Amino acid sequence: MTRRKRRVGTANAPARLGRIIPMLLLSLLIVALGVPAGLAVSPGFLGPARPPEPAAAGPWQQLPATLSDAGGSGSRANMKPLSADAPVPAAAAVAAQLDATLKTDGAGSFTGVVQDAATGEVLFDRAGDDVRAPASNIKLLTAAAALRTLGPDRRFSTKVVAGATPGTVVLTAGGDVLLGAGDSAPDAVLGHAGLGTLAQSTVRALQQAGVSGPISVLLDDSLFSGPALSPAWSPDDVAAGEIAPIFPLALNSARFDPGTTTGPRPQDAAMTAAEAFTARLVEAGGAAGLSVTPGVARATAAQKASKKTPDDGGGQAGQVLAAVESATVSQQVDLLMRTSDNYLTEVMGRMVAAASGKPANNEGAVAAVLQQIQELDVPSATLRAVDLAGLTLDNKVSARQLSALVRTITSGPDLRLRSALAGFPVAGLTGTLGSRYTDTSTAGGAGLVRAKTGTLNTVIALSGYVVDADGRLLVFSFIGNGLTPGAAGNRTALDRTASALAACGCR
Template identity: 65%
Template sequence: MMSHVASHPWAAIIRRQLPLALLTILIVALAVPAAMLIAPAFTGRGPEPANTESAVPAWQQVPRDLSLPQGIAPLKDSAPVPWPDALGAQLNTTLQADGGGSFTGVVQDAATGQVLFDRGGAEARVPASNMKLLTAAAAVRAIGPDQRFSTRVVSGAEPGSVVLTGGGDVLLGAGESSRDGVLGHAGLATLAQLTVKALQESGVKGPVQVRLDDSLFTGPALNPTWSPDDVAAGETAPLFPLALNSARYDPAVTTGPRPQDAAMTAAEAFSAQLTTAAAAAGLSVTPGVVRGQAPESSKVLAEVQSATLRQQVDLMLQTSDNYLAEVLGRLAAVAAGQPGSNDGATATVFKQVQDLGIPTDGLRVADVSGLSLGNQVSAGQLAEIVRAITSGTDPSLRAAIGGFPVAGLTGTLGSRYTDASTERGAGLVRAKTGTLNSVIALSGYVVDADGRLLVFSFIGNGLQPGAAGNRTALDRTASALASCGCR
């Protein structure tokens, strides 16, 4: 969106010597794998890591070979917890604002919840896209990590009419379904082909009229707390329960203006695909698409399904997609029996945080993507969300682990942690970024040099817009955690 300890030798190697191909393999070797492999690492169960004579722990070294990874070795409960005074001395040095404003922050031991560093951790602040961590947790709990969303074509009220019905998939592709993709997992060309086959089997001969049912979401399509400038710039767009490319004109272009009626854009693309598929079968399609709800007694003619919620949460966190975050919030509301609206989404996210047992004092949920300046979340609350995801009592939340960007390698952290002051965190820090005009935040987790899993959140508010030192301060602070043997 936005401790001075000698650098580890492996970090310099990553930065200066490894080619891109090796970096790609290295991320697989270093990054936290699927939740089923990782969960024992966070609970302390399983075999202990092999002994090493090196002063640098095994998990912080470049692998000796490039064989397929087996996952991070389980962490030991006996690994020492950083001494708060020693840790604080380092973090208070690095966590300094560049110009105006200030940073708050919290670091906790994931296993015990012990607070190791607290600078204004209870102070409610604008979290920017760190808000998406709350949304990820709420969506996984309310919907379920393996849930998929269906886009259906059903029979219309008039003979020969069909109704394209949105079920919450806004990652539709215009072409054929991509089995291995998240974006484009369900394709409109495939849906059109299935529809023509069903129409033929039903004996339809006359022209086919396409209608659009996007009634799953209710209320205003735009959150009233969003800046019109952000909408115009394409930071988000009016929300609908179906869209192409997360409401982008081109899946390869993730900046700039978005369609203002993403559902109709998708419906028109479907109509075009249906026209092509129908022509090959000797059928015709009436030009134009009109809105209209599907009859209650309608018959399902064709259906395509999205990638799983787990995969969509990963994409949302990795790319910090505001549109997808807001849609997942509305879908969580629908799953919880609430309206699929702005108010339904914000109420559902708040309730899910509350149900996790996280104190909600001062918490204000104005939107679920983090674009709104009306959001108020403390560093302590964000650290607790990360702790719930990594090592809490609800195992379904492990589904959100894979979405945290990896420092220097993936997502919104891919181009960071590349200089001498931050390279110690490369490949180790896993965190969600957040940036608004005068706001910057970073919340995530790291295994420190002693093998202890730490969760953290740092939030800067009132900052000087564009001051480069603020992002560096966050990255240096997280890197200090990664290299900490603070005893």
């Protein structure tokens, strides 16, 4: 099956949008999350009080004027602040708007659901219960499951421990696949933990133990089990770098270079990272007079640290010599949502499985994620998942299920899920929506629509949330299947439809 390549990374938004806008929008949104629960509207989306001076729009809807229709039907001149008193749009009026925009360009069809976030009232329903291939919209499931199971503040530790054999250290994978090759970068997500820093800390620990070498490095990446590739993935996608064999240790989310987000990937990302660590250890050791043997091998069961092994002068076997910590799960979820990172999503699913007591393999990851979705009371009887990245047509999810999940994230009782809000790409500004919403038919949604994208050769999807012109929070999901490959009008149809919701004062 031929697929249109998913575009990973953030395209440059037009200069007129400014770089401060996404941070302003998201900061205001996060501030709103602190409002106590129990109010008429979800605590996460009660905005600040009306400012004392007249304002053209609520602060969450301050847009670059050049990207919106300031004088036509999309005018926001009369928009009101988000509040519990904002009127719920009339379903018939919403349907009239969306039926005019949600049309395919060629073959196939769109399904869709729009709900009022506070009440759950369905405002638009086009075959909303039909299960369809959702492409990368299925990543929403893993994002929610990771935040619930692991917690937003959890970090993954990459450790170096003393080996069972004198003169060996074991690089032990802990699930961080966003490692950097150099020094740790505390303000970054990708590269938050650096192998250079880990190597320097390891050398210091060995020096303090009086070890002079030679030291050899072993790799323990046994945290994950089973086949590293899902049988559902096309070899063509693997060859193209859409995905790669899954390991619990990798540099740059299994990319050769942090600045390159397309093309072939390392086929053994754990070994690639271990070799990079060993090279750094050789450098750091040489500068400190510690002999380190180049090269690395996978540790056998006998070579892994055993607490029964006596102290050999380099630390008792199993003793942690050095460690670096990843960015938080919340930050990693933000990244996987914003850039639609296939590799990171699959790794996060396996970490959910491990935390749930399930095998950390493809099947365990899918089962663990689906269990979490069921516990969120999202209607999931018909939901089927065979991978978590969304690279196969065998996944089946309905627009109603995705809309319900987005509503749970924005307005449900589990406040851990609010951490996913900032990861939804912002139309015209960030992530996979950064280069969209720039033409006259969709620009009215720029800065307002926040949605997860999904694209395969014959599939396109968009699920997210938006505050309408009256200040009402709406959640939505639109899924197109059986589409004409490469037909540009399908993406425009989704963007125009979401923009119509943003402009809606549908009475």
